[in-house]
Amino acid sequence: MFYLIWPWYYFRGMWSYRTKNPTTRDAIVETVCNEADEFFVAVHAGDLWDMFDEGFDVLHSLLLLWAWDVGTFFRLPFFCILYLMVILPVLAVPTAVKHARRMRTHGCVRNRHHCAQRYHACAS
Helix, strand or coil, X not given: CHHHHHHHHHXXXXXXXXXXXXXXXXXXXXXXHHHHHHHHHHHHHCCHHHHHHHHHHHHXXXXXXXXXXXXXXXXXXXXXXXXXXXXXXXXXXXXXHHHHHHHHHHCCCCCHHHHCCCCCCCCC
16 A cells, blocks of 8 residues: 555655755755765675665765756746656655655654754654
């Protein structure tokens, strides 16, 4: 059943997260770098599943950076909704489903260790 409704959790979680954690380009670049570091750790460890998972996390972050740089993500509301609901989840499905699952289980799209950090406001 979850796989039929995950886009709702993803959209709700991403929208709430962006509302409570105003994003800057520097923050997105930092996210891309962090995800890339996690990807290279997985490559170094030789863990194929982690490489797959972290690779899509990097892709997800790069797509957010692209949207920021193009200037459409926060300036055109219709495109923002279309981008969050269709384009981004389709291109980075594993990451989108992971965010949706986190939103459903603990009310935030981020991992629990991020929720404990002072610079983060949970989406719930």
